[in-house]
Amino acid sequence: MLAVVSTCHVANRASNKRAVNESDSFLSDPARPRGDHDTAMSTLNIRAASSRWVDDHGECLYRYALVRVRKPEVAEDLVQETLLAAVRGYEKFGGRSSERSWLVGILKNKIVDHFRKLGRETSFTDMEFLSDEFSEKFVSVGFWNHDLGPHEWRPEPDEVMHRVEFWQVMRDCLSKLPEKVRDVFTMREMDGVPSKEICAILSITDSNLWVMLHRARMALRECLEMNWFDTPAGGTV
């Protein structure tokens, strides 16, 4: 039933012609006032769908929230808020993306809101990590030490994307970053928050943000190379 609803929404957006052809179906014509019967049907649909979301996507949402906020009770609340928002915004979800990406997208916003609320409590104390210039990688005049420079990666994009091991290596590498640096990196690269906004949310300066992102990327690159690309699984060797 849900599939019918989403397909019809898509049809509406994609092609008016088709929508006219299908106007005998009550779901394909949003202008038509809904009777009691329709409302009851759609309530049932949403209820069934939302319960299925918890079963199908709850675990993924919960685990991602946990990676980000680290506290189980906060992660649980975030998942709940996400799904409540999904129910409220269900009408707007036109099946343009997969259900999983739609729900993850809502969760990302909830996580950013969570950090926004924490905002000023954030302080940056990982000076040791931030002052590490990875200097052994460079010769004294500032060029790469050719023996230690980046190796060539041979990613197999489509395949790698679906390899559980790769995501586990990435998670392990992330967990090695100092907490605050990881928060900044994940907000920028995973949640896709613009850098200006991150500065506002965490009350830090542009240059502070760039230093943290630079160090995070350098460390993560190094870690992925050592633990994935230079291993038989990663394809470089």
Added chain:
Amino acid sequence: MPGEPYNPSPIGNPSVLARRNWWQTMFVKFIGKHTPKCHEMVRILSQSMDEPMPLMTRIKKRLHFLICCWCQRYEEQLHYIHETARQFPEHAGEVSNVPFPPDVKERIKQKLADQIR
């Protein structure tokens, strides 16, 4: 290397320009002198992931890549990390086996049902 300035692009270096003849040596020295050193370049490459860079910086970057395949690789790898990190959340279910507590599941289902009523 006391006495002789460091050679950023020696023969055998897989970069485009690698001092294979007199002309290339001149180019390598010129580019090495007038573009940021790798140590600075990696910082610029990271920053360019977050905001647009001035034209001059982008030109210097391109020139630098001619003598330094390592910085070029570094940039490609930053883009790769950017692309994959973006997809991480949807794969978060696969990275750990922390269970989603069944009682929480039920509680959320109940909340959702209340909301829909």
